[in-house]
Amino acid sequence: MHNRLRYAFFAFFLLFATILTVSGQSSAQAPAQNLPISVAPQNATPQTLPPAYADSPQPRTGLNIVVLDPAHGGTDTGARGTGGIRESEIVLQFAQQVRQALEAQGFQVIQTRMANENPSFDDRSAMANAQVGAVFVSLHVSSTGLPGTARVYVNSDLPGSSGGREAGGLIPWDRAQGPFLALSHKLGDFVQGNLAARFKGSPGSAQAAAIRQLRTTAAPAIAVEVSSVSVNDRLDLDRMAPAVADAIARGVTDFRPSYVVAGVPGGLR
Amino acid sequence: MNTRWVGMVLGGLFGAVIIAGLYFPILKQRVKQTAKIQPQSEEQARRELTQSLTPTPTEARVKAKLFWTSNAHDGSLAPVNIDLPLSNEPALRAKQVLNTLLAGPADPELRTLPPDAVLLAFYLLPDGTGIADFSEAMASSIPSGIESEQRAVDSLTRTLAANVPQVVRLKILIHGQEVETLAGHLDLTGAFVVSPRAAQATIAPQPDALTSPAI
Numbered sequence: 001m002h003n004r005l006r007y008a009f010f011a012f013f014l015l016f017a018t019i020l021t022v023s024g025q026s027s028a029q030a031p032a033q034n035l036p037i038s039v040a041p042q043n044a045t046p047q048t049l050p051p052a053y054a055d056s057p058q059p060r061t062g063l064n065i066v067v068l069d070p071a072h073g074g075t076d077t078g079a080r081g082t083g084g085i086r087e088s089e090i091v092l093q094f095a096q097q098v099r100q101a102l103e104a105q106g107f108q109v110i111q112t113r114m115a116n117e118n119p120s121f122d123d124r125s126a127m128a129n130a131q132v133g134a135v136f137v138s139l140h141v142s143s144t145g146l147p148g149t150a151r152v153y154v155n156s157d158l159p160g161s162s163g164g165r166e167a168g169g170l171i172p173w174d175r176a177q178g179p180f181l182a183l184s185h186k187l188g189d190f191v192q193g194n195l196a197a198r199f200k201g202s203p204g205s206a207q208a209a210a211i212r213q214l215r216t217t218a219a220p221a222i223a224v225e226v227s228s229v230s231v232n233d234r235l236d237l238d239r240m241a242p243a244v245a246d247a248i249a250r251g252v253t254d255f256r257p258s259y260v261v262a263g264v265p266g267g268l269r
Numbered sequence: 270m271n272t273r274w275v276g277m278v279l280g281g282l283f284g285a286v287i288i289a290g291l292y293f294p295i296l297k298q299r300v301k302q303t304a305k306i307q308p309q310s311e312e313q314a315r316r317e318l319t320q321s322l323t324p325t326p327t328e329a330r331v332k333a334k335l336f337w338t339s340n341a342h343d344g345s346l347a348p349v350n351i352d353l354p355l356s357n358e359p360a361l362r363a364k365q366v367l368n369t370l371l372a373g374p375a376d377p378e379l380r381t382l383p384p385d386a387v388l389l390a391f392y393l394l395p396d397g398t399g400i401a402d403f404s405e406a407m408a409s410s411i412p413s414g415i416e417s418e419q420r421a422v423d424s425l426t427r428t429l430a431a432n433v434p435q436v437v438r439l440k441i442l443i444h445g446q447e448v449e450t451l452a453g454h455l456d457l458t459g460a461f462v463v464s465p466r467a468a469q470a471t472i473a474p475q476p477d478a479l480t481s482p483a484i
Contacts, residue, residue, distance in 0.1 A: 071453075071454075072453060076453060078413055078453055079412065079413040079414050080413070087413070121449070140414065140415060140454070141414075142412075142413075142414030142415065142416050142417065143412035143413050143414045143417055144344070144412050144414055144416055144417040144420075145344060145414070145416050146342070146343075146344075151415075151416065153415050174458075209415050209418075209419040209454075209455065210419070210422070210455055210456040210459070210461070211415060211454055211455065211456060212449060212450045212454065212455065212456040212458070213454075215456055223415060223454075225414065225415050225416060227416075228414070
């Protein structure tokens, strides 16, 4: 009788362990299906890195993907205006318009967040680092600055920015932006030029700042900051959105021929 | 025999409960006293550390150059010359100029740092790395944004570069801790370059130095 009971318990245990293993595997695969990716119809080529790609004698432009990062989210509201305007909400609205403008130019857009959630800096960077031929655009609204202006920032110099990789060709994760700084500057200047043409008082070229989000991003990466949450009427910011979106889309399009991927992803030319 | 053992165990347990009941109020009082003493001790320790940086009578009045927001309202910084009694000792001198920077300019609109932020300590390491430890208000009261946060750091690094040449890099701590960002944007995990030339010469000991672009 006791033996039968033991066998029954053992059988139940095996069944339970099997169910747990199977459900664990399926839930681990689930987020990949929910990844906020859109594919532009004119650019349906899948992004893969075949072995021959690295040795290809023909340089090729690799820019097809834009990772769009509405900053902050969740409990992190970012900048807050006296009128209750929250940076985290505004950038999400801006992202929708920027996304449409980029898709109209034939880019595939991946957003780091689609709702009021707050992925970590590293999680956001990882979305760009997992792609080949991507650029990273982080969207911000400042607390300060002349209202109605927009600035583009690239990361300030990092050790390894002179193309330095560690032994074995690896780029240190915490300084992943280093080898891409020259390209980031170029992308930043294109976008800033387009913004300056639309928003009087904006600088003519991209500026450097030690931005945490950009440091771990292994792709040409910029942060676009619009001024500001201190406006009295939220509509003032809403009205800026279409022109900001257009300027970013045109800037990235202008940058497209400059992004030559050869040897390793993000190789400088 | 069994009944006797049960009686002994119950008796022992009853005794333990009585002793615990008597000791508990004493223990509670001790915990309360320790909780009261703890923050005072930390503050006292901090004061003791900074006491060695009290001004010395040998300080000479010099024209210090401090960087606040310029009148042009374009987000740039402008130097302001102020007569200050400054020590020759680099760490104390750095503390003096940073405290003046925190106090702010005549026009509060041109401040670069939060008015309620306090410099808790400043240390200077032998390799020229200055460590500035600010109160929590430095992170919580500063206007959030890339522009405002970078301007705050630029005002610190440029003021140090102009007045304390011994400081090569600046590491910013918030209440004694390394934090990831100042207010959600600016990276505080590395040290900011104060003197680019000196930093180049001693690049080996500090691989995580970040360039402060305004210099």
